[in-house]
Amino acid sequence: MTLDPGAGANRAPARPDKHFHRIGSFEPELGGSLEEVKLAYETWGELDASGENAVLVVHALTGDSHCTGGPSEAYRRGGWWDEIVGPGRTVDTDESFVVCSNVLGGCSGSTGPASIDPGTGRPYGMRFPIVTIRDIVRTQKRLLDDLGVRRLRAVIGGSIGGQQALEWAVEYPDFVEKVVPIAATGALGPQGIGMSEIGRRAIMADPDWQGGDYYGTGRSPETGLSIARMAGMMTYQSAEGQWERFGRNPASRPALYEEFGGRFEIESYLHYQGRDLAGRFDANSYLYLTRAMDLYDAGAGYASQEEAYSRIEAEMLFVGISSDWLFPASEVRETAERVRNAGAEARYEEIECKSGHDAFLKDWDQLRAVVGPFLND
Amino acid sequence: MTLDPGAGANRAPARPDKHFHRIGSFEPELGGSLEEVKLAYETWGELDASGENAVLVVHALTGDSHCTGGPSEAYRRGGWWDEIVGPGRTVDTDESFVVCSNVLGGCSGSTGPASIDPGTGRPYGMRFPIVTIRDIVRTQKRLLDDLGVRRLRAVIGGSIGGQQALEWAVEYPDFVEKVVPIAATGALGPQGIGMSEIGRRAIMADPDWQGGDYYGTGRSPETGLSIARMAGMMTYQSAEGQWERFGRNPASRPALYEEFGGRFEIESYLHYQGRDLAGRFDANSYLYLTRAMDLYDAGAGYASQEEAYSRIEAEMLFVGISSDWLFPASEVRETAERVRNAGAEARYEEIECKSGHDAFLKDWDQLRAVVGPFLND
Numbered sequence: 001m002t003l004d005p006g007a008g009a010n011r012a013p014a015r016p017d018k019h020f021h022r023i024g025s026f027e028p029e030l031g032g033s034l035e036e037v038k039l040a041y042e043t044w045g046e047l048d049a050s051g052e053n054a055v056l057v058v059h060a061l062t063g064d065s066h067c068t069g070g071p072s073e074a075y076r077r078g079g080w081w082d083e084i085v086g087p088g089r090t091v092d093t094d095e096s097f098v099v100c101s102n103v104l105g106g107c108s109g110s111t112g113p114a115s116i117d118p119g120t121g122r123p124y125g126m127r128f129p130i131v132t133i134r135d136i137v138r139t140q141k142r143l144l145d146d147l148g149v150r151r152l153r154a155v156i157g158g159s160i161g162g163q164q165a166l167e168w169a170v171e172y173p174d175f176v177e178k179v180v181p182i183a184a185t186g187a188l189g190p191q192g193i194g195m196s197e198i199g200r201r202a203i204m205a206d207p208d209w210q211g212g213d214y215y216g217t218g219r220s221p222e223t224g225l226s227i228a229r230m231a232g233m234m235t236y237q238s239a240e241g242q243w244e245r246f247g248r249n250p251a252s253r254p255a256l257y258e259e260f261g262g263r264f265e266i267e268s269y270l271h272y273q274g275r276d277l278a279g280r281f282d283a284n285s286y287l288y289l290t291r292a293m294d295l296y297d298a299g300a301g302y303a304s305q306e307e308a309y310s311r312i313e314a315e316m317l318f319v320g321i322s323s324d325w326l327f328p329a330s331e332v333r334e335t336a337e338r339v340r341n342a343g344a345e346a347r348y349e350e351i352e353c354k355s356g357h358d359a360f361l362k363d364w365d366q367l368r369a370v371v372g373p374f375l376n377d
Numbered sequence: 378m379t380l381d382p383g384a385g386a387n388r389a390p391a392r393p394d395k396h397f398h399r400i401g402s403f404e405p406e407l408g409g410s411l412e413e414v415k416l417a418y419e420t421w422g423e424l425d426a427s428g429e430n431a432v433l434v435v436h437a438l439t440g441d442s443h444c445t446g447g448p449s450e451a452y453r454r455g456g457w458w459d460e461i462v463g464p465g466r467t468v469d470t471d472e473s474f475v476v477c478s479n480v481l482g483g484c485s486g487s488t489g490p491a492s493i494d495p496g497t498g499r500p501y502g503m504r505f506p507i508v509t510i511r512d513i514v515r516t517q518k519r520l521l522d523d524l525g526v527r528r529l530r531a532v533i534g535g536s537i538g539g540q541q542a543l544e545w546a547v548e549y550p551d552f553v554e555k556v557v558p559i560a561a562t563g564a565l566g567p568q569g570i571g572m573s574e575i576g577r578r579a580i581m582a583d584p585d586w587q588g589g590d591y592y593g594t595g596r597s598p599e600t601g602l603s604i605a606r607m608a609g610m611m612t613y614q615s616a617e618g619q620w621e622r623f624g625r626n627p628a629s630r631p632a633l634y635e636e637f638g639g640r641f642e643i644e645s646y647l648h649y650q651g652r653d654l655a656g657r658f659d660a661n662s663y664l665y666l667t668r669a670m671d672l673y674d675a676g677a678g679y680a681s682q683e684e685a686y687s688r689i690e691a692e693m694l695f696v697g698i699s700s701d702w703l704f705p706a707s708e709v710r711e712t713a714e715r716v717r718n719a720g721a722e723a724r725y726e727e728i729e730c731k732s733g734h735d736a737f738l739k740d741w742d743q744l745r746a747v748v749g750p751f752l753n754d
Contacts, residue, residue, distance in 0.1 A: 190619040190643035191611065197644045198607045201651075202579055205600045223582045230575045231608065234568065239705060242567040248674070264671065266567035267574045274578075294641065297625070328616060 015074045017042050018065060018109060023142040026104075029301075032129025035118045039143050040109020041065050041101035044085070045093040051150035055091055056140065057081065057100040058157030058164045060361070061232070061289055062281050064108035067100040068093070083364040090372045096153055103164075104139045105131040105288040113284035114215060126212035131288060133160070133296040137167045141175070151175055154375055158182035158319075158360035159327070160289065163296045166316075166335075169344075170298055173313040180371055182319040182360045183327045185335040186298035186305050192326050195235045196290040199228025203283045212284050225283040226274030228290075233273050238323035238356035242266060309342035316346035317374040319367075321359040347374070392451045394419050395442060395486060400519040403481075406678075409506025412495045416520050417486020418442050418478035421462070422470040428527035432468055433517065434458065434477040435534030435541045437738070438609070438666055439658050441485035444477040445470070460741040467749045473530055480541075481516045482508040482666055484659035491592060491659045503589035508665060510537070510673040514544045518552070528552055531752055535559035535696075535737035536704070537666065540673045543693075543712075546721075547675055550690040557748055559696040559737045560704045562712040563675035563682050569703050572612045573667040576605025580660045589661050602660040603651030605667075610650050615700035615733035619643060686719035693723035694751040696744075698736040724751070 018040055026037045042065045047054060057067045059080065068079035068086050085091040091098055102110040105128070113128040120127075144152070155168040155176055162184025169179040203209055206224030214220045237245075251268035299305035318336035320329030329350055336348035349370040353359050360367060395417055403414045419442045424431060434444045436457065445456035445463050462468040468475055479487040482505070490505040497504075521529070532545040532553055539561025546556040580586055583601030591597045628645035676682035695713035697706030706727055713725035726747040730736050737744060 187625055189616060190623040190625065190641065191614075191616045193625070193641050194607070194611050194619070194643045194647055197641075197647060198575070198604060198611070201600075201604050201607065201648075202582070205579070205604060206582065207584055223578075227575060227578050227582060227604075230571070230578065234571050234575070237568075239566060239568045239702075242571070246567040248564055248567065248570070264567065264570050264574075266571045270571055270574060325616075 015066070017069070019043075020109060021143055021146060023139055023146065026135070026139060026142075028129045028131050028135045030130045030132060034111060034129065037104065037111045037139060038109075038115075039101045039104070039111070039139060041099060041143060042067070043100075043147070044068060044098040045096055047097035047148055051148050053096050053153060054144065054147075054149040054151070055096040055098045055153050056144065056155045056168070057085060057091060057098060058140075058155065058161035059100065059103070060157070060159040060161050061293070062277060062286075063161070064106070065100045065102045067098075080361065084367065084371070090368050090375060091154075091156065092376070097149070099144065099147065099149070101140055101143055103136045103160075103289065105136070105285060105292065107282035107285040112282065113212065113288055114282045123213075123215040125215065125284060126287075128284070128288060130291060130295070132292055132300075133163045133167045134171060134300070136292065137164055137171055140164070140168075141172060152177065154178040154180065156180040156182070156371070156375070157184075159184060159357065160293045162327075163293065166298055167296070169312045169314045169316060170308045173311050176314045178317070178375060179312075179314045180317045180319065180374065181332075181335075182367075182371075183321050183324050183332065183357055185327050185331045186308075186338070187296060188293055188327070189331065192235065193294045195231050195326075196294055199231045200287050200290060202227035202231070203287060206283075209283065212287075214283075221283045222275075222278035225278045225281065225286060226271070228283075228286055229274040229277040230270040233270055235326040236356055236358040238325060238354055240323060241354035241356050244354060305338060306342045309339045309344055312339060312342070312344035312346075314344075315374075316344060317371070318346060318348045319360070319370055320348065320350045321355070321357060322350055322352045323354050324357045324359070326357045349374075392443070394446070396420075397486060398520055398523060400516055400523065403512070403516060403519075405506045405508050405512045407507045407509060411488060411506065414481065414488045414516060415486075415492075416478045416481070416488070416516060418476060418520060419444070420477075420524070421445060421475045422473055424474035424525055428525050430473050430530060431521065431524075431526040431528070432473040432475045432530050433521065433532045433545070434462060434468060434475060435517075435532060435538035436477065436480065437534070437536045437538050438670070439654060439663075440538070441483070442477045442479045445475075457738065461744065461748070467745045467752060468531075468533065469753070474526070476521065476524065476526070478517055478520055480513045480537075480666065482513070482662060482669065484662040489659065490589065490661035490665055500590075500592040502592065502661060503664075505661070505665060507668060507672070509669055509677075510540045510544045511548060511677070513669065514541055514548055517541070517545075518549060529554065531555040531557065533557040533559070533748070533752070534561075536561060536734065537670045539704070540670065543675055544673070546689045546691045546693060547685045550688045553691045555694070555752060556689075556691045557694045557696065557751065558709075558712075559744075559748075560698050560701050560709065560734055562704050562708045563685075563715070564673060565670055565704070566708065569612065570671045572608050572703075573671055576608045577664050577667060579604035579608070580664060583660075586660065589664075591660075598660045599652075599655035602655045602658065602663060603648070605660075605663055606651040606654040607647040610647055612703040613733055613735040615702060615731055617700060618731035618733050621731060682715060683719045686716045686721055689716060689719070689721035689723075691721075692751075693721060694748070695723060695725045696737070696747055697725065697727045698732070698734060699727055699729045700731050701734045701736070703734045726751075 320332035697709035
């Protein structure tokens with residue numbers, strides 16, 4: 001078990017701040033095993049002598065470990081939470097040692113389906129074991145242990161990151177002081193699962209998917225992944241927000257797909273979003289991570305969600321988004337209530353906006369206003 | 378121009394009640410031309426001497442002309458509105474001459490992309506011209522003229538059928554007495570367009586689609602059409618209804634797709650719905666008819682929707698569905714208000730339910746309660 005900065009270089013542009021850490025072998029809770037797991041991570045700020053000033057920031061489905069930093073060659077859009085994480089910001093890197101790692105099963109440096117299986121010398125593909133939110137959290141814990149973190153001031157994340165935050169509170173109750181699950185609940189509803197399954201079917205129906213063994217073939221299921229992304233994007237936005245932003249405006253960019261397409265701006269937007277993701281994300285990771293979202297049930301392994309929640313010692317702040325369709329605000333609020341009823345301390349705050357689920361990646365003022373006082377009291 | 382019962386037999390089981398009528402050539406409003414258009418239709422009841430006791434029932438996206446009748450060999454589920462249309466029912470076939478025709482661009486007997494282009498002797502495929510809601514209505518008008526109908530007591534339909542009903546009121550103001558658009562507005566929103574585009578992309582990405590020229594090749598884009606149907610089904614139901622019906626229950630049927638799938642009931646349900654449609658519907662018709670839905674703008678060709686609505690002479694009843702996500706109730710209500718503000722007579726009623734958009738195909742009691750008094754006053 002070694003801290004191994006710079007190992008396992010990937011194909012992306014040089015990313016000097018990204019480190020790679022081998023946590024050794026790992027047994028996913030639903031079966032299978034991984035001989036050698038590596039996590040890509042970044043840190044900001046300094047860990048103090050107590051090892052208790054750390055904050056774990058958890059990324060969303062297609063995010064990565066680069067949660068803060070301005071635009072650069074390696075990260076043309078900069079860090080995905082640059083408005084929230086940094087010196088003097090809501091998650092204050094002057095005060096805290098901030099860690100963000102790419103999730104197990106991901107494709108931005110951590111071990112996932114695109115990684116080489118040491119047992120065969122070939123990429124795992126669909127032989128990668130199913131991983132769960134709990135597995136992801138357990139590997140994060142190993143990383144933090146190895147980094148010398150003894151306790152977390154906070155865990156914070158949205159969407160699948162919010163599921164991880166909640167699971168942190170349940171799985172490691174005495175390790176975390178404050179937990180902020182944003183736009184997440186203890187279990188995704190059938191509408192969300194259904195939308196994910198549409199995306200998975202589109203990937204698997206793409207002949208370039210090749211049963212998941214597309215690595216090194218010169219072909220990959222970009223079309224299927226694009227369609228999956230289009231379906232995902234629909235769940236990240238609200239009807240009202242789309243009316244305002246796209247309406248029925250004609251496409252302002254040339255159609256990506258000549259046949260019959262590209263008439264409306266919303267279509268053009270979805271095409272470009274799809275192509276963008278297909279150029280930067282691994283389709284098998286998309287399958288595994290959406291499945292982890294579907295499968296997450298905070299009560300799994302306990303008699304009930306209530307029993308799981310009764311373990312929680314952290315102060316919780318659940319943040320709902322009024323226009324969220326994937327994790328509706330009403331369900332986030334209900335989760336907070338169930339946690340409170342189970343005896344834990346849990347507040348609920350709501351971001352009022354038209355942005356939909358994606359508000360935690362764009363409505364900065366409201367997010368700061370809601371999260372800042374809780375984290376920095 | 379001949380009434381031509383039984384002509385143009387299709388591949389389906391014998392359907393003795395279905396008639397086929399040639400309306401001759403037709404020029405779609407957005408260009409192209411169709412040399413010979415045929416509409417499949419059925420009628421119930423008797424047209425009286427005045428020719429003014431007819432009711433036109435308009436089907437939804439994947440429906441057909443068989444709106445009433447019990448289960449039979451040809452129609453294993455019976456008529457799609459058997460609870461609404463029949464002797465003594467809300468649309469009373471004892472009192473009215475009821476006509477229902479398969480839409481232009483469809484695949485249940487009427488001319489569509491699967492039809493033979495007389496100019497080439499081959500199926501149109503994607504050489505079929507874009508058809509609009511107005512085109513569909515204009516061809517229906519020709520059929521009714523040829524059947525001897527001089528005025529309609531009512532036009533009624535839901536979803537794309539509701540768009541047609543509204544267009545009837547605008548296009549032929551002095552031909553219709555009452556019009557009932559259900560779960561439809563003057564223009565579909567970007568979320569609905571986006572969901573349709575996901576389905577279209579899935580069809581077109583299927584290698585068996587072959588640019589639309591799959592007829593007679595022994596292959597057709599069933600996988601793509603299945604995925605399109607899955608996306609469609611999501612828009613026909615509500616989050617609350619899906620929680621109640623599917624929750625996070627495990628799949629009760631074997632998975633249709635082994636890889637990674639079939640864990641949840643909602644997934645299994647979507648798989649089966651997808652496969653069912655792929656077995657009975659033409660993928661190109663799906664492309665053309667969803668595009669007609671997207672393109673519909675009641676104000677097209679007028680200075681505004683208001684100008685279009687000011688033409689209306691019929692009494693209108695707009696029916697919204699409280700849990701509808703495709704045509705939200707708020708937008709249906711707003712359409713009714715705009716029609717009223719334009720000087721026409723328009724009421725609005727709402728079906729309160731968890732069924733989502735599909736309520737007009739299942740919540741019979743409420744539908745009858747709302748529509749019956751309006752039609753039969």
